[in-house]
Amino acid sequence: MQAIEIRRIIDPLPIYTMWLRELKRFLRVKARVVGSLLMPLFFLAFLGLPMSFASRIPVLEGIGYLDFLAPGIVGMTLLFSGTMSGASVIWDKEFGFLKEVLVAPVSRFSVILGRSLGGMTVALIQALVIVGIAVAMGVQLSSVSGFFLAIVIMILTCATFTGFGIIIATKLGNLEGFMAIMNLIVFPIFLLSGAFFPIQSMPSWLKYIMYINPLTYGVDGLRSTLIGVAAFPLWLDFTVLLVVCLALATLGSYFFSKMEAD
Amino acid sequence: MTGSPLIVRNLTKTFLPEKKGGKAFTAVNNVSFELKQGQILGLLGPNGAGKTTAVKMLCTILTPTAGSAKVCGYDIVQQKDKVRECIGIVFQDRAIDTFLTGKENLDFHARMYHLDRKTRQERVAEVLDLLDLRGKENVKISECSGGTQRRFEVARGFLNHPQVLFLDEPTLGMDVQARKNLWDYIKLLNEKEGITIILTTHYMEEADYLCHRVAIIDHGRIVAMDTPEKLKRAVGLNLISLQIAQDSSGSLVDSLKQLSWIKKIEARDGSLELSIDGGEERIPELIDFADSRGLVISSIKLYKPSLEDTFLHYTGKTIREEEGSLKELWKSWMRRTGGKK
Numbered sequence: 001m002q003a004i005e006i007r008r009i010i011d012p013l014p015i016y017t018m019w020l021r022e023l024k025r026f027l028r029v030k031a032r033v034v035g036s037l038l039m040p041l042f043f044l045a046f047l048g049l050p051m052s053f054a055s056r057i058p059v060l061e062g063i064g065y066l067d068f069l070a071p072g073i074v075g076m077t078l079l080f081s082g083t084m085s086g087a088s089v090i091w092d093k094e095f096g097f098l099k100e101v102l103v104a105p106v107s108r109f110s111v112i113l114g115r116s117l118g119g120m121t122v123a124l125i126q127a128l129v130i131v132g133i134a135v136a137m138g139v140q141l142s143s144v145s146g147f148f149l150a151i152v153i154m155i156l157t158c159a160t161f162t163g164f165g166i167i168i169a170t171k172l173g174n175l176e177g178f179m180a181i182m183n184l185i186v187f188p189i190f191l192l193s194g195a196f197f198p199i200q201s202m203p204s205w206l207k208y209i210m211y212i213n214p215l216t217y218g219v220d221g222l223r224s225t226l227i228g229v230a231a232f233p234l235w236l237d238f239t240v241l242l243v244v245c246l247a248l249a250t251l252g253s254y255f256f257s258k259m260e261a262d
Numbered sequence: 263m264t265g266s267p268l269i270v271r272n273l274t275k276t277f278l279p280e281k282k283g284g285k286a287f288t289a290v291n292n293v294s295f296e297l298k299q300g301q302i303l304g305l306l307g308p309n310g311a312g313k314t315t316a317v318k319m320l321c322t323i324l325t326p327t328a329g330s331a332k333v334c335g336y337d338i339v340q341q342k343d344k345v346r347e348c349i350g351i352v353f354q355d356r357a358i359d360t361f362l363t364g365k366e367n368l369d370f371h372a373r374m375y376h377l378d379r380k381t382r383q384e385r386v387a388e389v390l391d392l393l394d395l396r397g398k399e400n401v402k403i404s405e406c407s408g409g410t411q412r413r414f415e416v417a418r419g420f421l422n423h424p425q426v427l428f429l430d431e432p433t434l435g436m437d438v439q440a441r442k443n444l445w446d447y448i449k450l451l452n453e454k455e456g457i458t459i460i461l462t463t464h465y466m467e468e469a470d471y472l473c474h475r476v477a478i479i480d481h482g483r484i485v486a487m488d489t490p491e492k493l494k495r496a497v498g499l500n501l502i503s504l505q506i507a508q509d510s511s512g513s514l515v516d517s518l519k520q521l522s523w524i525k526k527i528e529a530r531d532g533s534l535e536l537s538i539d540g541g542e543e544r545i546p547e548l549i550d551f552a553d554s555r556g557l558v559i560s561s562i563k564l565y566k567p568s569l570e571d572t573f574l575h576y577t578g579k580t581i582r583e584e585e586g587s588l589k590e591l592w593k594s595w596m597r598r599t600g601g602k603k
Binding site: 097 | 321322323343344346347349351353355356357358359360361362366370371373374375376402418
């Protein structure tokens with residue numbers, strides 16, 4: 001009896017269907033595939049490379065700026081793609097597709113789970129491509145095991161911001177407001193995540209702001225696993241991300257289940 | 263399945279005011295009806311009459327304020343998933359993924375309804391054939407014409423073998439040819455698969471052409487519900503206008519008065535207008551009657567009241583009048599958008 005109930009809430013076929021749709025939609029629009037990789041590439045090529053010629057970061061002796069920046073840009077990709085994927089619930093609602101999904105005999109949790117997994121798969125592929133580009137530009141990865149740990153951190157970071165995107169989408173409910181919020185919240189999260197500068201050398205007031213930013217732990221975790229440099233111990237990054245991720249994902253799927261279809 | 267596929271009892275939906283001091287708005291007011299298996303029911307009414315709200319409640323998107331309804335024998339509030347499994351719906355606004363092709367949309371839908379691979383492939387092929395969508399199934403929806411998009415939506419609506427299919431303004435904004443085509447497809451579906459269909463419309467011709475039964479809805483209430491024929495008959499009697507070859511209509515008038523089914527006779531410009539009880543079958547009777555008195559009818563014509571007249575009769579306004587009024591349009595727009603902003 002209980003097994004049937006779980007199968008109703010976590011329904012494999014519809015989850016797979018939603019996942020497949022997200023992937024197809026992404027791959028169908030060539031401009032989106034290229035566009036999503038251009039911005040991180042620009043950051044690495046036009047910020048990371050020149051900066052690595054110009055200066056050294058005093059706190060992190062022996063680390064080039066490009067090596068330092070690369071995990072931050074991977075974090076950025078996860079932030080933007082994750083938030084966008086969660087928030088694209090708005091598009092589905094605006095263009096009516098959500099209604100057709102919600103009258104299907106499928107639990108809302110399965111719908112949002114499949115959708116989010118699809119968006120996360122896309123974001124993860126993007127992040128891995130960025131890692132590849134960074135390596136091609138001369139960034140040295142610390143170890144193979146570190147790389148696999150980095151994937152775990154990537155998944156957590158991505159899930160966190162997908163949940164965040166869903167919350168914004170379900171609470172704001174229209175496209176115009178959403179674009180404003182993207183700029184107002186997502187950019188400060190990105191800029192104050194320690195992607196560009198080491199948190200250790202900041203004044204304490206700025207440190208405290210960065211401490212409450214979940215992306216700080218994502219970027220730090222990626223830095224520690226990918227290039228072996230970090231501000232916090234890895235277990236702390238992992239724990240904070242896991243807790244925030246679970247909280248936001250739960251809240252996001254709750255809001256989604258309460259969302260009016262129309 | 264036993265019993266009626268659709269039983270609606272005192273269904274009511276009241277939208278609470280958005281702001282304090284606003285007025286609560288009752289979109290659907292105490293609506294009750296039943297429908298037989300395989301019938302097409304038309305909900306006919308102007309914009310903002312509550313048709314779409316009623317349909318949304320029946321397909322479990324909106325929760326009713328009061329009353330209850332059973333679709334395929336399942337309660338629309340208590341057994342949402344059961345209801346969802348046995349219905350299909352085509353929404354008023356476009357609800358199809360424009361980034362995907364028609365076939366991908368159908369596949370997506372089939373999987374969401376838990377159809378296994380074999381059934382899915384068979385059924386998708388079936389509906390593509392039935393709605394004449396072969397050759398278009400691999401085109402991205404955004405590149406299809408409006409009529410084709412709509413046909414894909416209808417195809418999707420009955421993909422899962424629904425017992426009840428809801429069509430919310432299926433031909434809104436279509437050109438005459440595409441509309442006529444879609445009507446024929448809907449008729450075909452109904453006849454071939456025996457699906458019970460509920461469609462909302464504000465086109466008289468549509469209700470008249472397609473529906474076995476029509477419910478006229480105004481301000482959230484069903485003001486009349488019957489077959490289009492009976493609804494029209496209830497409005498008024500059919501009218502026969504006839505001309506007599508010889509100028510001897512005076513004598514005919516007196517003898518016509520003997521016939522019980524002629525309710526009223528008026529002479530106008532050499533022709534007679536008779537209000538009659540009945541339809542076409544009275545024409546030969548009249549000709550025989552005139553014949554037996556040595557009179558020749560040179561022309562005869564039967565006028566039936568249209569569904570338009572019916573609407574006027576029940577609501578006190580024509581449907582076009584209501585549509586054209588700016589205030590009504592504004593109100594209906596407010597009703598549609600007011601709920602979510």
